[in-house]
Amino acid sequence: MTTTISGELTRPGLGGGFRDLRQSSFLLKLLVRKELKVRYRGSVLGLLWSYVKPGVQFVVFYVALGVFLGLEKSARNPDGLSNYAVYLFSGIVLINFFSEALGNAARSIVNNGNLIKKIYLPRELFPVASVWVSAVHFFPQLVVLVIGCVLAGWHPDAFQLLAAVGGFAIVGFLATGLGLLFGAANVYFRDSENLVDMLLMVATWASPVMYSWTMVESKLGPAFFTLYQANPITVGVELFHYAFWYPTTDGSAAMPPNLFSLWLPVGLAISLVVLALGQLTFRRLEGRFAQEL
């Protein structure tokens, strides 16, 4: 026997957390590509569904809220929001990204149970790949949003564009953190994915996607409004409004106070704490995935 002894003795099955992700970037790429290929298999519209679904959703909300409930500013309704369509859609795309990312990440471990039971690989890959796939689906919606913005007379400056990146990062980190947490918990209790569905329904209405933040402040008062603002998704949506909607208006609309001096860092910090907690929980629980699935 002439085998060369390569490497030191290592303990198998102990994941290195996010460090593994860098080493497995090729596998991550393939998993994302697989999801994208498989998602709309056998459908005639294919990837077009990524446009059709948010498009219909947008029209429904716009007609119901903007026209019927009078959120759109018009001659008869001077208190409404100008360019309500852009306002609405810039929030919807971000919420859609969050919903899809978290919903799929929470199910990713159970759905890939067959693989996890048999072969060792960094299991963080599955929730992270889900978030990644959602980011890819987010992109066409962003393109539609930008086209809409340009038609509405969009003239952003560099700082406003950076605000959009910040908003996306906050929501992306939050979705990854919660995805790891609920994905791991789902192995033990399938209640987890139902809890996530409920959470996502609340998330859509718990941030100023459909309505204006001023309505919340006038009804809730300053104490509860602070709590409302501490939601990272709220901060993300407001940053998106600042980046996409605000530059299409005449600038008379008020942005939430202290958005950049206070809420952006707070939102980012909360998201990163959730991400760290999610990762910690995931590592605690992943050792028993194979036998619980």
Add this chain to the structure above:
Amino acid sequence: MANAIEVSNISKEFVLRHTRSIKEAVVWLVKGRKGDLSKKFHALKDVSLMVETGETVALLGLNGSGKSTLLKHISGVMLPDSGSVYTRGRVAGLIEVGAGFHPDLSGRDNVYLNGAILGMTEKQINERFDAIVEFSEIGEFIDTEVKFYSSGMYLRLAFSVAVHTDPEVFLIDEILAVGDEPFQRKCIAKIQELAEKGKTLVVVSHDLDLVSRICARGVLLEHGNVLFDGPISDAVSRLRS
């Protein structure tokens, strides 16, 4: 010679949970906590196994003796409750071939995906792609979706990917019965070739004649205990008696 696998005093207990619903938990509480909500099952009891680099070891035993569980501990899929497992070099499992296959992807995509799952890099797969396809005898169907493959073709491709991963330690669980007889012979020849190259093999199989041909050492397990550890012929005859 250095050890490729060091398993020291590992134990593993499974909880066979009967229920997880609140309803049944409440009923259990109301009835005065009679009986246990969960049943425990000792899959491995204080098992130790040292395998030197280049050794060919067969794990033998009846169903439920803990062979596959032991293999899962070596691959890292499971972690022991107590004791420790160490391995040297890259470990790859030919454990249930095709676990990472997706029916809606083409054979080509599946080769890449499964290869990456088994720990190959992009460069390695590119280099070995032709060899993988040739070994599998899939030929022109490589760009067809895997769901249209016959079960034989499916297994041949999956086995071919697994066998080309080229790790230092090979774990093989009940997959030698792939394809028709000529292909099966080819697989066995390939595994023997790996053994001759000095790869460490750990095989789980109920086909005693087959493991006697491939492996030199046999470890006999019963109810999670190591009953016998020695030359394969003695292990096989003990199991048969």
